[in-house]
Amino acid sequence: MSDENKEVALNKPCLVSLVEGKKYAWCTCKQSKTQPFCDGSHKGTDLKPLVFKADKDEDVLLCTCKATASGPYCDGAHNNLEDEYAEASAEEVESMKNSVFVPRDHGEFGKALIDGGAYVLSPDDANNKTAGNLNYQPVIAEVDGATKLSLHRMVLSRGTSPWLQYKGVDTVLYIVDGTGTIDIAGKEFQVAKETGIYVRPGEAFRIITDNNMTIFAAVCPMLTDLTILDDNTATFQADYPERVVAFDLATANVMANRFYQELVDKKVGSNEVTQFIGEVPLSRAAMHRHLYEEAIVILHGFGRMWTGKKWAEVKLGDVIFLPHRQGHSVECTDKNGMRLMGVFYPSGSPAINY
Ligand code: FES
Structure with missing residues (x-):
């Protein structure tokens, strides 16, 4: 041992x-x-x-x-x-009192690189690429040190997006804002805020909306190239008919004084990647690690991400990248709590930490 x-x-x-x-x-x-x-x-x-x-x-x-x-x-x-999720002890807080605050590297935008290759990123719209009504940018990619999964932020205005495909890999989408229809290789699903969606390897998808939508697309294994297609040539894989999972507080897993709900996971055929939504109360978690590589998006609230020797502020819209086994602790400083979406590889439960 x-x-x-x-x-x-x-x-x-x-x-x-x-x-x-x-x-x-x-x-x-x-x-x-x-x-x-x-x-x-x-x-x-x-x-x-x-x-x-x-x-x-x-x-x-x-x-x-x-x-x-x-x-x-x-x-x-x-x-x-215990009644409370493992909180940082007084000794742990004391041991990190000299941790260095890391600001974003481009004013209010950009990356705050903390310990072990972990970072917090505030995406800058200036980095968007455009395809029709879609503006998108990678926020976690191989160049950022990720080895298992990548993440794109997509912002859509009213209209129908081009057909999109991450070739040959699992794609797990999360709707942050807006409503619309997702067409997965010819089969349409209605989607709304706080919904996870699974697109299987080989399938293409497009989004039809009459409002503005913000979507995060996690891709596993890591693939930063989003292919814009002229038309759909893929076939919906009907052996996996369920693809959309909405957040439902009534079915969330309670974990001491916080909760989480797995959205896209094995129940919809996603064997490699797990997506969840979680709620963190005003608190500072004890440092812990996971065996998986993880991407987190802050959906509301604010606080701090501690990784040992360094820390960074986190707020609505930020993206956090955590390499596997990187010690970390999320502190919520918002009295209304913090909600986040996480996605990780290999699949499992977000409650499993050490
Ligand atoms: S369930 Fe027993 S140590 Fe995690």
Whole structure:
């Protein structure tokens, strides 16, 4: 087990590098002193360790809190063991009191590059390209250090956009503002604000609107080139009829004093990418990391993004890029809370962190 693993507390998962073909015994009795694995302490109880064999070399997060419903893997249940989501401790806040504030590199616009290649970007309309009624720009791309996913911001005025395609990859859209119709390779869906949409590899799409729309397009694997087509030559993949998922507070997952709802994920056939919408109360989260690469868009509210030695302000319309395993903490300083849309690869649950 690495030094990193020794630091993990019992209300957080443990990062373990599994070795293909090796068998592991995951503790279920909570008494092992060699968490997350069995040390024989269950003897005399009715409990037994869960023995499993790794089918590949893989870094995974194994549950140590034993509240998971997906043992031996963490499913995020540790976040609900307390009434409050894990907040930054006084010691943690003190340890970052000398963190350096990073402003945007072009006045009120541009990038604030924080630790480990993470950044906060305020997109500048001057960087838009235009295709008909569509103005678009990459906000996360390979040139920014992303390796798994890219993100475009699209702004549409009244009309019908050209046919668009990210060739051969998954496209996950999020409607920030406006209403309209999305035509995915010949099949139309009505869409509105706070809606996620999944376009499968090989399909093209266009947007028809009688108002203004702002849309973010996450693309995975990473592809920064948006192809503008003269016409649709693709066929809608009817084996996956459901493509649109609207935000619905009634079905959101409560995570202590905050909530999130997965929009585009495996339920609509998106096996690589997960998209979610989340609400953060006035608070400062404890530093944590994910095994995935993540893009976040601030939908309302404001606050700060801390990454250890540096921090940047975040506000409505900003984009945040987080490389996988980059420690980070979102602080909401808006008494009305902060809402954000996140999208990440590989797919999973946004509640799984370490
Ligand atoms: S550590 Fe148990 S669910 Fe995450």
